Amino acid sequence: MNFGRAADFDIVVIGGGIVGLSTAMQLSQRFPGLAIAVLEKEPMLASHQTGRNSGVIHAGVYYEPGSLKAKFCRDGSTATMQFCKEHGIRFERRGKMLVATSSEELPRMEKLHERAVANGLEVHRISKDELTEREPHIAGLAALFIPASGIVDYGEITRCMGALLIEAGGTIMTDAEASHINEQADGVEITLDTGMLLSARHVVACAGVNADRLARMCGLAKDIAIIPFRGEYFRLGADKDRIVEHLIYPIPEPSLPFLGVHLTPMVGGFVTVGPNAVLAFSRNGYSFGDLDPKDLWEMVRFPGFRRVVADNIRYGLSEMANSLSRRRYLALCRRYCPELELSDLHSHPAGIRAQAVSRDGRLLHDFLIERTARTIHVLNAPSPAATSALPIGRYIADIADAHFGRLQSLN
Template structure:
């Protein structure tokens, strides 16, 4: 019997396990991860950006947690000697409509109480000679980090403090009773816990369904494909370079990111994936596809986003289309500069009415808490999410 079980070995799960140890000393905490290593999926396959919170609706959990999460991520890296770099981000407008959208974005950032500077074309060119645009917004606090390394350090701290970390532990069933929660780990292996917190990412809806909490949403996986720029472009930019996002679309667009390893990536696009955890071009999973096709909200989302969806698919199929998206603001790039880099898959909750769950979505029963939707900026926001979830646990579970 463990006092609290946590499912999910990504950064949100590890941050939650650490927070439980800090708030509830003396309680036993067991963390279950179905893979043989932590940070195997979203955490270890994202762009490594420490987000400032510019894009998120004022008053939303995303806006609050991202702002606090940036400071907490930087502090964690400093304390534990992990490399990070707050070199700042430029959001570049390349057309008159984008200049108008940029002004609205600036207003949102101001309402989120974020430092921001507007640059004209001349100042943009001075700061980034290889970037073309009519103007830009400069976010000085945006940074980069290796979230896999952050999560591995969290795991070390968790086990050093007596935490029970179990890899290769796939949960096949959840049975909640008046005083315990029993987890079916397969092969006649069971784990009894007094309480359960689930941070399962791409499997969030399936585990929530085991607790009766997923009738109105499904996780739809979107693959983000990246390229690494050729070595001659390792210093093509100093800052992170983002396009001005289209508010009608759920994703931020293809951007240039100088990475902790000293190279530059470009991406991601956002193409529908036919497998939640399959990263190859032709990856396909029958169960994952059936779950999507059998959910009415999926069809409503696809119908509402058909045109941008086809655009993303074209970029996935044709590298030259991907290059065109990059050259809008970095015209020096050539086709041979786009070299392969590992893709990632974003877990996006889609509601029954076809809308995307834009904010973090957390649900609970008497003895369980489920983080049902935690897309970007969940890595940046992991520690505030953990604080929020553990506060709910302390209050709701009477701990």
């Protein structure tokens, strides 16, 4: 097939989450006149990771100085708040308290302080008495206060990006799942699950839990697999809507990529607690009983998955028990909010984290992007990807312009 100027689109972005929409929007703004389309397999944008996360605008305290995570998060926090101001999207700059509840956590808290300073963040040590004064419902020995953290609805941001893309002449196709990608010398053919064929000069895949599958269609991701982890949340009752003023986080375990169960005041006016991190048996396994044989078989046969299970069996079983027992889940919350009772925990939608794992069993902590001649694949976009979506989109647009050969010349 000769694509030539008859190609349906210049660029197709696969994935209607916040990273995909940020990328498509910024490409359309930088290169007006290009035919850009976003494919989303669900009926609406932001249906999975983007629309099911904690809604936190992270400041960047946790991440290795100099890493893409640290840079994107720091830049993204500022950019996200500015984007919200420009487009009338509600957000709140609440600040985050990282609370140490045991003497064993105090040295880790100090290391987080050092890391926050190294990442250029404003950070304050908070004594036990000051913590009690500022957050009377929270118990702890000490805390770190990060003023730059905030809350927002990332689904609303994504839909706004989609509107801006359409305003710039772009296309959004929902209910459009890419089932096959055929890259040729002069373009890319995309087959949808409906049998419809699309052609494009270039493809950018921001497909979340399906990122590895799309990449393998293009000969990439040979030593990487996406392992889904479910994060389960509860919503506190209306009588607890003002139980905290800040975001309340535990001191995380540094060997794990998960931050632990935390209390988050949401822009909707209520408070959530969560998430935990439970291995999911389906890439869209939002409930404990969800199981997809194909997804499970792919995980089990991947050697990196078996290594992760072996190395983290105690932690995994503990998280599974916390998932099955609301009382155990409550105990995680009561470490720093002791007045909570079982009756305070109400059901709230779970989320899925797409965690890239290497063949040797390493959990990949930083962003990972791979390329072929005509495709770019975002293979790992871990938290804080939502916070970092604007600088990530700009970064991918830079790669596209350089790698695909001066996109401006296509206009």
